[in-house]
Amino acid sequence: MAAVLDALAERHPAVGRRVRDETGMVRRHVNVFVGSDNARDLAGVDTVVPEGVEVAVLPAVSGG
Helix, strand or coil: CHHHHHHHHHHCHHHHHHHECCCCCECCCEEEEECCEEHHHCCHHHCCCCCCCCEEEEECCCCC
């Protein structure tokens, strides 16, 4: 998954900075799904993305 996030940051630097922190970890207010699985429940940025599987980057939503 790190390679996917690297490509995203290369094409859209402002988005890349909002998705990952200075250490390369996904920010806690961002959810990344590999297929239907949250990457946090898998191997985080080390999650393998099989060919053809969609990666979705979603900001956490809260309200009150």
